[in-house]
Amino acid sequence: MDQVNWGIIGCGNVTEVKSGPAFNKVENSKLVAVMRRNAELAADYASRHNVPKWYADADELINDPDVNAVYIATPPDAHEALAFKAMQAGKPVYIEKPMGRNAAECDRINAESERTGVPVYVAYYRRALDYFLKVKELIDQKVIGDIRYIDICLQWQPYEEETGANPKPRWRVDPAVSGGGHFHDLASHQFDFLEFALGPIKSARGFARNQAGLYEADDIVVANFEFESGILGKGSWCYTIDKGQREDKAQLVGSKGRITFSFFEKFDIIVETGEHTEKLNIPYPQHVQQPLIDLIVRDLRGEGKSPSTGQTGVRANRIMDWITQEQ
Template sequence: MEHINWGMIGCGNVTEKKSGPAFSKVPHSSLVAVMGRDAQKAADYAQRHGVPKWYNDVDELINDPDVNAIYIATPPNVHLEYAAKAMKAGKAVYVEKPMALSADECEQMNQISRETGVPLFVAYYRRQLPYFLKLKELVDQKAIGDIRLVKVQIHYNPYSEEIGDGAQPRWRVDPAISGGGHFHDLASHQFDLLEYIFGPIASGKGISRNQAGLYQADDIVVASFEFESGVLGTGSWCYTLNPEQRLDESEFIGSKGKITFSFFERFTIRVETAEGTETFEIPYPEHVQQPLIETIVQQLRGEGTCPSTGETGARANLLMDQIVQS
């Protein structure tokens, strides 16, 4: 492809700044059509972002002859359906994370990609953010020696922040729509990045519970996991704590020191060794998905390779399934 003309399915919050504008800022790439089930919302998005066409029918967007690549920015419950339609129509697919409702659905998507020869990419954009590339560089350069242990912690209450008192829970905590709860939404980013840095996770197990009874999905998960390299990991995800207890802090513990960082909240990386403490402040770019989208465009043009594919993206779903089912 000389120029990538994107059609976007979904006009939700993730598309306003994180992803949508980036498609037209990457060289040789343009967002040419958007689709939303709410026609008024789709038209408004197109007008505000300077997108030439809008639809409220997914088939019309996928079959638009001007569109040669599809971005699926919807909840996970329709990822398989829409990705299958797009790939069978010969359109490359970039799908939001988590990749699907389950590892089984991810495999179905990858099988269609293999059968059609149409590439499939997943929005695990941390694989290209400078903050996390620096983290990977520190590990690769053995800044803290050989890694022994990975600790992941994220504790807060998105229920009170997102929906307020008296409102109904949002789709992220409806397993029929999201595949799980906030663990499924956020831990997918974490496990994907950990595999990018350390290689495959051989196995994981855990305990998931609903303690507060605010919605159907689990609201606390604890887990242990082991990388094929022998590095061990632990994690805790709790979503019903007071705001004062909010915590997003993870650690890589090595034979010569420790790296402390945040997956979502802050832009500081702290490296502690016997020689002292060094910090790196690396903010996110304006559109966090833009660096990854650039690699997708490069691959579609035959000029590079994207590090986040359907095959790598499915791994996070597989591990989360192992943990919550155990």
């Protein structure tokens, strides 16, 4: 594939800045069509982003001869069916994370990719961001010695639409659509990066509960996990705390020191070894998916390999399945 002409299915908020504009900023890549079920919103997006074509039907976009790669940016419940249609049309797919609602859906997508020979990529873009590549570099260089364990804490207050007299929670906390709650949306990024940086997780156990009753999905999860290397991990995720207790913190503890970093909200990496402390500040780029999209385009052109594929993407779902299964 020489020129990669993308079509977006589901041009919602995630595509406004994080991903959509990046397709036109990567060499040998162009965004040529977008689709949204609401025709007016699809037309508006196309107009604002200078996209030549828009559709209100996914099949029409997939069958557009000018589109040779498809970015699926819908909620997870539609990922499997749309990926099948695109692959059967011979068009590589780039799927928003999490790859599916559960590992079984991801496995079926990967099986169809193998059957058709059409590649699948997943939007775990931390694998290509300088901030997280620096964390991995520090690990690989053994700046803090041998890694002993990782400790994750993510706690956020409820979103405004989840509280009040007339709450209207969004699809992310509808398990039928998302596969779970905020844990599935956010922890998927965390587990994907941890496997990228530390190797495969071989087992994970946890408890997932709904304490506040704001929606159907779990709102608190605690877990322990073990890497094949012997590194241990623990994490806690709570989405119903007071705003003043909001925290996004990960600590890698090694035999000679500690690395503290954030998965979502901060750009500092703090490295502590003995009596020495160093703070590194590495901001995200304007379009956070652009570095990964660049690598995917290079992969499709035969110029390199994407670090995020369907085979790596299923892993986060499998780990979350292990943790949230009924106890």
